[in-house]
Amino acid sequence: MNFSILGVFLGNKCNLECDHCIPRSSISEKGKLSSEEIAKIIEAVEKYKIPMISFTGGEPLLFYRNEIDKIISSLKGELPKIRITTNGTFLKQSNWKDYIPRNVTEIRLSYDTFHMSNLHTSDLMKLLEFCRLSGLGFYIEYILTNPTEMKVITEFPVELRNHIKFDLALRCGRAKDKNKYYNPKHFSIERLRGKCPSIAEGYLLYYQGRGFAICCNNLSETEFVPKESKYFETTSELLQSELYQFLSGISEFSDLALKFDRLEGADSMKCNFCETLLKRRLNNSNEKINA
Numbered sequence: 556m557n558f559s560i561l562g563v564f565l566g567n568k569c570n571l572e573c574d575h576c577i578p579r580s581s582i583s584e585k586g587k588l589s590s591e592e593i594a595k596i597i598e599a600v601e602k603y604k605i606p607m608i609s610f611t612g613g614e615p616l617l618f619y620r621n622e623i624d625k626i627i628s629s630l631k632g633e634l635p636k637i638r639i640t641t642n643g644t645f646l647k648q649s650n651w652k653d654y655i656p657r658n659v660t661e662i663r664l665s666y667d668t669f670h671m672s673n674l675h676t677s678d679l680m681k682l683l684e685f686c687r688l689s690g691l692g693f694y695i696e697y698i699l700t701n702p703t704e705m706k707v708i709t710e711f712p713v714e715l716r717n718h719i720k721f722d723l724a725l726r727c728g729r730a731k732d733k734n735k736y737y738n739p740k741h742f743s744i745e746r747l748r749g750k751c752p753s754i755a756e757g758y759l760l761y762y763q764g765r766g767f768a769i770c771c772n773n774l775s776e777t778e779f780v781p782k783e784s785k786y787f788e789t790t791s792e793l794l795q796s797e798l799y800q801f802l803s804g805i806s807e808f809s810d811l812a813l814k815f816d817r818l819e820g821a822d823s824m825k826c827n828f829c830e831t832l833l834k835r836r837l838n839n840s841n842e843k844i845n846a
């Protein structure tokens with residue numbers, strides 16, 4: 556099995572509480588990776604020779620620094636690339652450079668209209684410059700809930716604009732609760748040609764307190780796929796699971812489509828469409844979705 560990235564969800568403690576947050580992170584959250592979980596993560600990286608670990612949260616640099624350090628320092632042989640996603644508020648500290656762990660190779664700064672009040676573009680510029688001088692990859696992940704939010708970046712320095720990757724807020728987690736997801740007016744037929752990005756891009760995920768999973772978004776929350784079919788103690792159990800076998804057998808979303816009535820604009824979003832089709836499949840076939 557060739558995995559390209561192991562995404563490690565460290566926990567959902569965060570100093571912010573954004574309306575579009577998929578894992579519903581907040582300052583009151585508790586829970587960290589245990590030593591056993593760290594050992595499993597290390598084993599998976601070494602067993603599958605996974606070339607990149609991507610740490611997310613919550614806010615990794617403020618609350619999960621020890622766990623990141625432990626994982627990196629325990630890896631043997633050539634280190635994989637290490638990406639960290641951060642909300643960047645550590646840049647407000649005078650010793651902000653100390654917050655960046657050794658051996659990190661890429662920083663993904665989560666910055667958009669929800670995060671803007673916490674950082675100034677001058678903070679972003681200093682991080683960009685640091686990454687440039689240290690040879691680290693850097694990009695800004697800018698989540699949109701509607702197209703007009705793109706206007707804000709016209710005021711950014713050009714160097715920053717060149718490092719922005721846009722993504723669309725999914726109808727999931729707090730974004731769903733607060734109605735802060737990207738909601739196209741009409742369903743886009745193009746969506747039928749898509750496929751599960753996790754499977755297509757070789758993602759393996761580890762969720763703190765839950766286990767290994769293949770699905771990074773919607774299905775993590777849905778109740779129609781039971782928890783024991785979504786999270787696994789070991790990578791072998793995951794790969795042998797009905798859900799994994801089922802998802803990897805789908806070449807495009809149209810394979811799942813039974814009827815195309817009642818599709819909404821928000822179903823044009825990759826994972827939302829997957830959720831709608833799986834739910835519909837369950838309703839039509841009346842079978843329990845272990846897959």
Ligand code: SF4
Nearest residue numbers: 569571573576613642
């Ligand atoms: S900074 Fe990120 S993890 Fe924290 S609440 Fe906002 S979206 Fe969620």
Ligand code: SF4
Nearest residue numbers: 751770771773826829
């Ligand atoms: S919701 Fe569907 S498309 Fe999205 S990651 Fe999960 S299985 Fe893949």
